[in-house]
Amino acid sequence: MSALLQLRNIRKDFGGLRAVDDVSFEVERGKIVGLVGPNGSGKSTLIDVISGTIEPTMGQVIFDGRDITGKPPNTIFEYGLSRGFQEPGLFFQMTALDNTLLPVKNQRGERPTAAPWRRLWHAQEEKNALEAHNALARMEIAAQYDKLASDLSGGQMKLLEMARALMGSPTMMLLDEPTAGVAPKLAHNIFNHINALNKHFGITFLIVEHRLELLFEHVDAVIVMHMGSILAIDTPDAITSNAAVREVYLGD
Numbered sequence: 001m002s003a004l005l006q007l008r009n010i011r012k013d014f015g016g017l018r019a020v021d022d023v024s025f026e027v028e029r030g031k032i033v034g035l036v037g038p039n040g041s042g043k044s045t046l047i048d049v050i051s052g053t054i055e056p057t058m059g060q061v062i063f064d065g066r067d068i069t070g071k072p073p074n075t076i077f078e079y080g081l082s083r084g085f086q087e088p089g090l091f092f093q094m095t096a097l098d099n100t101l102l103p104v105k106n107q108r109g110e111r112p113t114a115a116p117w118r119r120l121w122h123a124q125e126e127k128n129a130l131e132a133h134n135a136l137a138r139m140e141i142a143a144q145y146d147k148l149a150s151d152l153s154g155g156q157m158k159l160l161e162m163a164r165a166l167m168g169s170p171t172m173m174l175l176d177e178p179t180a181g182v183a184p185k186l187a188h189n190i191f192n193h194i195n196a197l198n199k200h201f202g203i204t205f206l207i208v209e210h211r212l213e214l215l216f217e218h219v220d221a222v223i224v225m226h227m228g229s230i231l232a233i234d235t236p237d238a239i240t241s242n243a244a245v246r247e248v249y250l251g252d
Contacts, residue, residue: 002028002029003026003027003028003029003062004027004028004029004030004063004064004171004172004204005026005027005050005061005062005063005081005172005204005206006025006026006027006060006061006062006063007023007024007025007026007046007050007059007060007061007062008024008059008060008061008062009022009023009024009058009059009060010022010023010024010046010049010056010058010059010060010061011023011056011057011058011059012042012045012046012049012054012056012057013057018228019042019045019228020042020045020046020049020056020228021042021227021228021229022059022229023042023046023059023225023228023229023230024059024230025223025230025233027172027204027206028204028220029171029202029204030198030202030204031204031205031220031221032194032195032198032204032205032207032218032219032220033204033205033206033207033219033220033221033222033223034207034208034209034215034216034219034221034222034223034236035047035206035207035208035209035222035223035225036208036209036210036212036215036222036223036224036225037224037225037226037231037248038226038248038249040227041225041226041227041228042225042227042228042229043176043208043225044086044176044208046225047083047174047176047206047208049061050063050081050083050174050206051073051076051081051083051174052068052070052071052072052073052075052076053073055069055070056069056070063076063079063080063081063172064079064080064081064171066079068081077103077168078105079171080169080170080171080172081170081171081172081173081174082103082165082168082170082172082173082174083165083173083174083175083176084158084161084162084165084173084174084175084176084178085161085176086176086177086180088149088157088158088160088161089161090149090157090160090161090164091149092148092149092150093148093149093150094148094149095145095146095147095148095149096136096141096144096145096146096147096148096149096152096160096163097129097132097133097136097145097146099149099160099164100132100135100136100160100163100164100167101128101129101132101167102164102167103164103165103167103168104128104131104132104167104168105168105169107124107125107128128167131167132163132167133145135163135164135166135167136160136163138163138166138193138196138197139159139160139162139163139193140159140189140193141156141159141160141163144156144160154181154182155182155183155186155187155189155190158178158179158182158190159190159193162175162178162190162193162194162197166197166201170203171203171204172203172204172205172206173197173203173204173205173206174205174206174207175194175205175206175207175208175209176208177208177209177210178190178191178194178207178209179191179209179211179214180210187211187214188214191214191215191217191218194207194218195218207219215236216236216239216240217236219236220235221233221234221235221236222234222235222236222239224239224242224245224248226248231244231245231248232244232245
């Protein structure tokens with residue numbers, strides 16, 4: 001397996017506060033990897049750096065062989081890296097279907113030279129709408145296609161965000177607490193969908209999650225952060241028995 005994502009000596013300072021301190025690791029193509037750590041350990045800041053929401057103070061982010069350090073999120077998205085947020089970043093006054101259609105790439109109807117002539121893009125729009133409906137069905141929320149995003153439950157919003165990301169044909173998804181505020185049964189369902197997307201489409205995942213007992217059932221590897229640095233990288237079983245990790249989480 002080759003590394004799809006590589007972080008090299010990433011540091012992020014906010015004034016006198018160092019949120020991420022010399023972080024380096026790789027995520028292999030096709031793997032599901034967990035990123036965990038106590039509150040304030042730098043996980044979400046690191047996700048923001050990878051996705052281009054903020055620039056690192058120093059270091060490099062390499063994705064699929066490209067240096068994407070400091071590139072804007074839209075460019076990084078075009079390269080095949082999508083992300084989800086702790087609070088779903090949806091357009092709440094648009095329907096679930098319209099939200100899902102937003103990230104579709106290479107739409108003819110968006111080109112000034114084609115937009116005035118419906119015959120040039122109508123067939124593609126119908127195809128995209130069918131694929132968007134299929135993406136919603138894959139997430140088991142197709143029945144909500146015509147509802148405003150604001151009218152969905154918290155769990156359905158998380159699933160909609162994943163369906164929308166899928167429509168952008170990603171190679172990798174960054175998910176920041178995909179089960180936050182979600183009931184246990186739906187939380188398990190969300191991870192089942194993650195596994196299905198990994199197996200069916202080969203999508204690589206880096207997932208920040210606080211429900212460790214759930215995360216560890218589904219990931220190939222776990223990266224543990226503490227006070228902005230990497231504390232451990234290993235399999236879920238090895239992390240569970242790691243004395244330094246237990247001390248950070250449990251005070252053992």
